[in-house]
Amino acid sequence: MDDYAHLDLDEIVFAPVEYDEERLPLLTLGEDHPLLTVLRHVALEGGPVAAEADGLSKEIAARIPSEN
Numbered sequence: 001m002d003d004y005a006h007l008d009l010d011e012i013v014f015a016p017v018e019y020d021e022e023r024l025p026l027l028t029l030g031e032d033h034p035l036l037t038v039l040r041h042v043a044l045e046g047g048p049v050a051a052e053a054d055g056l057s058k059e060i061a062a063r064i065p066s067e068n
Contacts, residue, residue: 032064 043054
């Protein structure tokens with residue numbers, strides 16, 4: 001069981017997003033390795049999105065250079 005079941009998304013105050021800023025079309029190496037780590041942890045925890053996280057982590061890992 002994950003530790004996030006107690007969270008109510010309607011009660012969380014999210015940071016405002018500037019929609020007029022242009023974003024890079026690709027992730028940088030500094031962004032993709034942490035994302036890959038998070039996806040792998042989600043996949044290992046199990047739960048309703050574990051299979052999707054596992055698939056996404058494999059797709060990302062196949063497209064980025066190794067950290068080593």
